[in-house]
Amino acid sequence: MAQVTTLEDLPVSAAPRLLTDSLGNEVTLDDPASLSAIDDFVGGFIACEARAANVLEAADDSGPLVQAYCAALQMFSESRDGVPNARPFLARAQQDIGRATVREQGFIAAVAAWVDGDIDRAIALHQAQADQHPRDLASVKLGQYHCFNRGDGPGMLRLALSALPHAADVPYLHGMVAFGYEQCHRMREAEASARRALAICRKEPWAHHALGHVMLTEGRLSEGLDFMCSVSDSWTGLNSFMVTHNWWHVALFLIDLGRDTEALAVYDRHVWGVAKDYAQDQIGAVSLLARFELAGIEVGRRWDDVATHLLTRLNDHTLPFLDLQYLYGLARAGRPEADTLLQGVVAHAPLAPASSRAAWERVCVPAAHGLLAHARGDFAGAIEGLGMALPRLAEIGGSHAQRDLFEQIHLDALVKRGQPNTLAAAQGLLQQQLNTQPESLRLRWQTAAVYAALGLPRVATITG
Template sequence: MRSTDSLGNPVTLDDAASLPAVNAFVEGFIACEARAVDTLAAAHDPSPLVQAYCATLHLFAESKDAVANARPFLERAQAGASRATPREQRYIDAVAAWAAGDIARAIALHQEQALEHPRDLASLKLGQYHCFNSGDCPGMLRLALAALPAAGDVAYLHGMAAFGYEQCHLMREAEASARRAIMMRRKEPWAHHALGHVMLTEGRLAEGLAVMRALSDTWVGLNSFMVTHNWWHVALFLIDLGRDAEALEVYDREVWGVVKDYSQDQIGAVSLLARFELAGIPVEDRWQDLASHLAQRLDDHVLPFLDLQYLYGLARAGRDEADLLLRNIESFAPHAPPSSRDAWQRVCVPAAHGLRAHARGDFAAAIDGLGLALPRLVEIGGSHAQRDLFEQVYLDALVRLGTEASLAGAQGILQQQVNRQPESLRLRKQAAAVCARLGLPAFG
């Protein structure tokens, strides 16, 4: 039978009772809500699109088993694709490309979909996910802009556009789009997230904290990534404002422990614990609990951005598995899918060496490894705010190495950061300490 989903896209269903499950995926995915997984309740329905949506959910696990778990659903989707619409066929092909590691093809298919079926916002958001993980910020924005004329009535699309604008450093446009999304639907967590990025980047720290906290009552029913990541942003504001105890409380209550086995929750926790330490905030034994989960990730190699943070967390916890993960990364990198091989070999491998070296106190080696990776770091994906962790580690290595040259380099970096974020107590303290070691007065 033919029906339409809640955004007006035609769908081909064997079982009419599966339409709510289709809508649960479409609506839940673009709203970052946990109900997207309700689609799995219709897994018995051989409808190609239903099977493709189930495959998508399994691939989002971002684990070594994700492709194997998704494959039965994908094979059923492909087997029935001849009776699906061209839109559904293209979505199936895009998910198949993702499973095969051909991310460039997946992005190309999602871009075609955005042009031909601009109200297929689930496809668009998945395309943005791939662009994000590839460092293709213009691609993220291009996808959203293609759909706006036909789907501008959907608040979530403005949130997607806002993040695309922000990652392209178009801050005024990003803030306008985020605020428009929130005006249309106050519970739009991706728009909240984009607005948090804008305010962090522009140094509007107190304002950003107030805005995020004022909206946090709506962060219910979300997938674990979205709720923990928005609280992660709250913690970043608190760290920079010198509110250390509150930041630790956010980590303990809101960031770590929602879904401890999920990749995104794990890297959010790694990133915050590292930032606490870099800001001089003791984390006590928190690395140990986290590392027990990271130790299960030694041969995932789903995304280089993830592996780097798993490795750093293991190394900071003093776990020998950090060495094994590094060897696994080096072995995998030359055989990575062609579309991501350069990122693995030329960015991830040197960065991994640098991160392990920093965690173990070899600051010269940390500078060497991270220094090679930083100019191309965007290629491993992640947001500007997320990748800032690696820049902070590099800066810390310069300071800790303590030579005249390394301190001079650190001073230049820190002062530029203070200029951009004058509200940051963290940066002002760090800059003052470096200036003192160089025999300079502290500057504002």
């Protein structure tokens, strides 16, 4: 099939079908009974619900969109198996693309670009879908996913706002808008959009997530904790990422408020153990255990269980953001395979797809060296490696709150290095953070310790 870069490049479709999905988009199916599986994928994907996987039950339907949805589902594994598992579905979708609608053809082309590793083209096609078929919210959500993995907040926002005039009745779109605004540091608009979503549907976990981000960023820690707990009863039927990640945010509030025992309980009950083999659950566990330790909270033997599951990730190299956390988790557990993963990252970086190669080479590689150094007590090495990566850290994707882990590790290395210049640098960073988050007991303790090390204990008392 010839490469498609815009919707105009697509072949002319067959006559429109009469069947429509839950958002009013026409779909091409062999068996009308497959429509429920289509609706489960679309509705489940935008609502972060596990029912999205039900599309696999219709995999025998040769309808091209069914096959494209199945291919996308395979890619969401975020593992080395994603591409080979997706290709048979994609091939069937492309084989029948001539009878698909223009909208379906655009989605198939975008998934093909994803499978081929051409994320620039995938994002461009999703933006074209948002402009021309704005109620294709599964496409909007997938486009946001790609932008998120590149640290492109404006791209996330542009996709959602393109669809908003035509799908304002859908609460999940307001959640997408909210997170796009939050990643662009537009907190007032983010909160307004999240609350608009919740006014339509209380069970909108992505809007909960966006509002949790706003409150964390603005230092509204007690309010954020109360809010997230107040809606946690609605976190049912979600995919493992969404339920564990929202509880991960609850744990962040608890850590900063000094409620260590409760934070550990959240980890044990809600963060680790839902889907231990899933990439997002694994990095959620790694990043939370690391934050516990950085806050002075003992984690016992918890690293060991996580590391056992990370051993399957040594050759994945799907996203640099994931590899860095796999590496740190293995290193903190004392696993020698951390060196193997580091070697794999270094070898993969120059071979990565063009659209992500700079992120691998200029950010992931130095960050990986820095993280391994920190995990093994080489704080000078950690400062050097992470110091090189931090100015461009957004390029590896993840949210501001997630990437904050690497900044915390770098800060910890500055403190533990204990030199006058590194302590001075740590003081500047910590005091600025404390100024914006005065409720944070974690930051108070860390700042006080640095002032004491600098011979300024009285200033630490005033700061607290």
